[in-house]
Structure formats: C-alpha cells, structure tokens
Amino acid sequence: MSIFSEVWDYLADGSNWTGTGGILGYLIQQLLLTGTALLLAVAVGLPLALWLGHVGRGGFLAINISNVGRAIPTFALLALLVTADWPGVATFGPFGRAGIATLIALTLFALPPIITNTYVAIREVAGDVKEAARGMGMTGWQQFRRVELPLALPLVAGGVRLALVQVWATATIAALVAGPGLGRIITSGFANNYYGKGIAGAVVVAVVAMALEVLAALVQRAIDPVPTTPTTRSEDAPQTNDLPTTA
Amino acid sequence: MQLRRIAASALAISTVLLATACAGDDLASDDTGSSSGGGDKGTVKISGQDFGEVQIVASMYEQLLDAEGYDASVQLVGTRDVYMGNGQFPETVQLVPEYVGGIVDYLNSTVNGPDADSLTTPDADESVSAASSLLEDKGITLLDPSAAVDTNAFFVTKEFSESEGVTKLSDLKGTSVVVAAAPDCAERTDCGKGLTDDYGINVTQFLPLGFASADVFKSVADDESQLGLTSTTDGTLESQGMVLLEDDQQIQPAQNLVPAVSTEWLADNQDVEGILNDLMAALTTEKLTELNAEVSVDRAKPADVAKEFLTSEGLL
Numbered sequence: 001m002s003i004f005s006e007v008w009d010y011l012a013d014g015s016n017w018t019g020t021g022g023i024l025g026y027l028i029q030q031l032l033l034t035g036t037a038l039l040l041a042v043a044v045g046l047p048l049a050l051w052l053g054h055v056g057r058g059g060f061l062a063i064n065i066s067n068v069g070r071a072i073p074t075f076a077l078l079a080l081l082v083t084a085d086w087p088g089v090a091t092f093g094p095f096g097r098a099g100i101a102t103l104i105a106l107t108l109f110a111l112p113p114i115i116t117n118t119y120v121a122i123r124e125v126a127g128d129v130k131e132a133a134r135g136m137g138m139t140g141w142q143q144f145r146r147v148e149l150p151l152a153l154p155l156v157a158g159g160v161r162l163a164l165v166q167v168w169a170t171a172t173i174a175a176l177v178a179g180p181g182l183g184r185i186i187t188s189g190f191a192n193n194y195y196g197k198g199i200a201g202a203v204v205v206a207v208v209a210m211a212l213e214v215l216a217a218l219v220q221r222a223i224d225p226v227p228t229t230p231t232t233r234s235e236d237a238p239q240t241n242d243l244p245t246t247a
Numbered sequence: 248m249q250l251r252r253i254a255a256s257a258l259a260i261s262t263v264l265l266a267t268a269c270a271g272d273d274l275a276s277d278d279t280g281s282s283s284g285g286g287d288k289g290t291v292k293i294s295g296q297d298f299g300e301v302q303i304v305a306s307m308y309e310q311l312l313d314a315e316g317y318d319a320s321v322q323l324v325g326t327r328d329v330y331m332g333n334g335q336f337p338e339t340v341q342l343v344p345e346y347v348g349g350i351v352d353y354l355n356s357t358v359n360g361p362d363a364d365s366l367t368t369p370d371a372d373e374s375v376s377a378a379s380s381l382l383e384d385k386g387i388t389l390l391d392p393s394a395a396v397d398t399n400a401f402f403v404t405k406e407f408s409e410s411e412g413v414t415k416l417s418d419l420k421g422t423s424v425v426v427a428a429a430p431d432c433a434e435r436t437d438c439g440k441g442l443t444d445d446y447g448i449n450v451t452q453f454l455p456l457g458f459a460s461a462d463v464f465k466s467v468a469d470d471e472s473q474l475g476l477t478s479t480t481d482g483t484l485e486s487q488g489m490v491l492l493e494d495d496q497q498i499q500p501a502q503n504l505v506p507a508v509s510t511e512w513l514a515d516n517q518d519v520e521g522i523l524n525d526l527m528a529a530l531t532t533e534k535l536t537e538l539n540a541e542v543s544v545d546r547a548k549p550a551d552v553a554k555e556f557l558t559s560e561g562l563l
Binding site for chain 1: 361429430431433434454455456461462465466469471
C-alpha cells in the first residue's frame with residue numbers, strides 16, 4: 001500500500017511538476033516528440049500507402065519492408081543513431097538531448113501501423129463498388145477521391161490512432177540515452193530506489209496515453225464521412241416533420 | 248490452409264527457440280570455464296554482480312577452490328539485490344566477491360532504512376567493524392579486505408587536464424561542469440552530492456548515461472560533459488585518452504575487495520579463509536586495473552586472465 005501513497009505524494013507535490021527535471025517540462029517535450037514523429041510518419045507513409053493501395057501493386061513490398069521496421073527494436077535503432085556522428089546526441093532545440101535521433105527512431109516506429117492499415121484499407125474496398133464507380137465513368141482520381149478514400153477512412157484513421165498511442169508510450173525509451181521525455185522521470189526513480197517516482201512517471205504516461213486515445217477516437221468519429229448511426233438519427237428527427245407541406 | 252499456416256509458424260517458432268537454447272548452452276559453458284575440480288570437499292556456489300572485474304575475481308575464487316578439491320561453480324547476476332534477496336546468499340550461495348562499502352551500505356540501508364546514517368568511512372577495517380552486528384545477524388563473514396580498491400572516480404580528457412591544470416577534484420572548486428554518470432549519481436554522497444557539497448563544484452547538469460558506459464566516455468570525449476564517472480580500476484582510461492582526478496577530500500567510502508562468506512559454511516570449511524586471504528593480499532589496485540584492461544581492452548576471457556594471474560603469483 002505504501003508504494004501507492006508514495007506515488008500519490010510524488011504526484012501531489014507541485015514542485016515535482018515545475019522547473020528543470022519537472023514532470024511538466026518532460027510532458028511537453030514528449031508531446032512535441034510524439035506529435036512531430038507522427039506528422040512525419042503520416043507525411044511519408046500515408047501518401048505512399050494510399051497510392052499503392054489504389055494501384056494495387058507493390059503492397060507486398062511496402063508492407064513487408066515496414067514490417068521489418070517493426071521487427072527492429074526501437075531501442076537498438078536509437079542506440080545506433082546516438083553513437084553515429086550524425087544525428088548523435090546533439091541537443092535539438094525544444095526536443096532536447098538526442099532530439100533528432102529520437103525523432104527518427106520514433107518516426108520509423110510509427111510507419112508500420114500507418115502503412116499497413118492504409119494499404120489494406122484501400123485494397124479491401126469491395127470490388128463491385130469500384131467496378132460500379134468505373135461504370136459510372138469516374139476517372140482513377142475520382143474513384144480514389146470519392147469512393148475508395150471515404151470507405152477506407154475509418155481503417156486509415158485507426159492506423160494513425162494506433163501509431164499515436166504506440167509512439168507516445170514508446171517515446172519513454174529516449175531516457176535510456178539521457179534523451180527527452182517522461183522516461184527520464186521513470187529511469188531516475190528506479191535508479192534511485194525511489195519507486196514512487198518511477199511509477200508516478202509511468203502513471204502520467206499511461207493517463208496521457210488514454211487521453212490521447214479518447215481524443216483520437218473523437219477526431220476519428222468527427223471526420224468519418226459514412227454516418228454510423230442512421231437509425232437513431234431518424235428517430236431523433238422524424239423525416240415527416242421536415243417534409244414541405246403542399247400549398 | 249489455416250492448419251498448414253499454423254503448422255508452419257509453429258515450426259518457425261520452435262526452430263527459433265531451439266536455436267536460442269543452443270546459443271544459451273554455448274554461452275553458459277564459456278562462462279564457467281574450468282570447473283573440473285575434484286569435488287571431494289563438496290560444492291560451493293559463488294555469485295556476484297555481473298561485470299568484468301567481478302567476473303575475473305569470481306573466476307579466481309573458483310579456480311583456487313577447485314584446485315583445493317572443492318566443486319565450485321559461478322553464477323553472476325545483474326545486481327546485488329538479486330543474490331542478497333530471496334534467501335540466496337548466505338543460504339544457497341556460499342561465497343561472493345564483494346566490496347567493503349558496497350555490502351556494508353547495502354546491509355545498512357536494507358536493515359535500517361534508506362535514510363540511515365552511513366556506516367562506511369574511507370577506512371576498510373573501520374567500515375567492517377562498524378557493520379559487525381549487521382553482518383553477524385545476516386550470517387555473513389567478511390574475510391581480510393584486499394589493498395585493491397574499486398571506488399567511484401571521475402575522469403576528464405587529457406587535454407582538459409593539461410589545459411586547465413586539473414589533476415584533483417578540488418581543482419574544480421567553483422567551476423561549472425556537466426557530469427556524465429550513473430542514473431543514481433545525483434543523489435549519492437559518494438557521487439553527485441559529494442561533488443557539489445564537499446568539493447563546491449557547480450554541477451549544471453547530470454546526464455544519466457550509466458556507470459563507465461561507452462556513452463559516458465563519448466559524452467566526455469565530445470566535450471558535452473566535462474566529468475565522467477568510472478571506477479579506480481578502470482583499465483580503459485589510458486587507451487581512451489582520459490585521466491582520473493584524485494579524490495583528495497576523500498568522499499569515497501572504502502571499497503576494498505573483500506570475500507563475503509557464509510559464516511555457517513566457513514565454520515565447516517576453515518581452509519577457505521587462508522586460501523582467499525592469500526589471494527586478497529596478492530591483489531592491488533594497479534594489478535586489478537591491468538587485469539581489467541586485459542578483459543575490456545584486449546578482449547581476453549576473464550577465466551584466462553584469472554588463471555594467468557594466479558599462476559604468475561604462485562597461488563595456483
């Protein structure tokens with residue numbers, strides 16, 4: 001029981017949140033890292049996977065290359081990057097020590113779920129729907145833009161969401177090279193036999209992960225072009241009321 | 248189709264498992280080295296923390312005891328907590344290559360709490376007698392401490408030492424430095440707190456890069472940090488162009504090498520005391536540093552290095 005009260009004491013003490021080495025600073029650093037890595041991965045992976053899914057070729061290669069990326073331990077990659085001359089451990093603005101190395105490692109880590117989900121989502125749009133689109137005289141671009149993308153969007157967004165939460169939680173490994181982020185709280189806590197601090201760091205990471213997940217789910221629902229609950233909607237607003245009366 | 252896929256993946260997984268199992272065997276047999284003693288005096292289990300120096304010293308224990316007719320085996324683990332906890336030492340493990348300050352501080356903080364006053368001083372015998380009742384309660388006997396000392400020590404680059412005229416830690420009084428050290432350094436009196444409180448050094452940042460790790464050396468070499476943490480018996484310093492700074496205000500507790508033995512087992516095997524005391528008398532900090540260098544710089548096997556030393560000292 002004492003370990004929980006130690007965790008609580010650590011979190012309740014305001015001085016642990018502010019200043020150098022405070023939770024808040026590391027939290028912002030890690031959010032910045034996660035956001036940037038995800039943006040980079042989306043910018044690289046999404047167009048590629050969308051295009052491959054649309055033309056229906058090269059997907060085997062793309063998925064397998066990105067899956068090999070999944071098999072490489074992110075920590076090994078990070079350790080390799082910090083020992084190299086570039087990027088090394090140079091401090092990169094607000095991203096902190098070894099900022100570039102961490103960004104690269106996390107971006108590569110975010111690619112597999114984004115590429116795999118996106119490629120599969122576009123590929124799996126029903127063949128007869130695509131055929132119907134072609135039959136209506138749609139060009140390739142129109143077919144992609146107006147049929148495939150809307151139908152694939154939930155799964156694509158799912159991939160990005162998965163990447164977001166994974167990257168957020170994995171970003172803690174940067175602490176192992178004295179890099180940025182909340183991992184520093186965790187490693188310093190455990191290294192000093194101050195388990196309350198270590199677990200407090202982990203709790204903050206977990207809570208923010210859940211918050212990000214909920215936030216991403218809300219965004220996903222907001223951009224979903226296919227209404228998921230048509231029945232309740234018709235109950236809420238009976239169509240008959242809106243019918244124009246005949247003059 | 249489904250079934251075939253499951254069969255294929257099962258085959259793949261079992262192949263991988265088999266391969267790792269084989270690899271594990273190889274490593275294990277490498278580690279134990281020469282454990283073909285007569286065994287008529289019974290078995291001895293030796294444990295300790297798994298790093299170069301302890302690997303060498305544990306192998307010395309093993310070879311000496313094997314030669315005397317014991318059947319000794321070594322199993323090193325990650326941290327002191329592992330072999331001290333769960334009834335291992337001194338119950339199922341009889342012998343551990345220890346450090347005076349390390350074991351005394353460990354017993355003191357586990358028995359009297361993490362905030363207990365330190366029992367260790369820069370003097371080895373003083374530290375041992377201060378902890379005599381703790382050791383007795385636990386059933387551990389410490390034999391004669393060696394002259395060889397492995398304490399924390401701080402190093403700088405040769406260029407820094409020459410251009411700034413720094414040879415001891417007190418030369419850095421009042422200057423601002425970044426320290427690359429183990430993650431627990433900042434809070435320890437024999438590490439970060441000693442630097443700031445005893446030496447008056449203005450430490451602007453502690454980089455938690457590990458104890459004498461490659462990252463620590465790289466950070467100091469790149470001038471990202473000025474002080475790096477290692478041990479007094481680090482054999483790699485010279486080859487990396489680093490020099491140790493003298494601990495002239497003695498913030499380090501006595502970390503002399505010392506054999507920690509199960510009291511009960513020692514009572515039945517009293518010849519062990521003489522064997523290990525001879526070994527401890529033969530070791531010095533300089534010799535230990537050379538042996539460490541053979542392992543960490545020249546990549547010799549700890550067992551071979553131990554054997555060579557024992558033979559040249561006439562102990563084996």
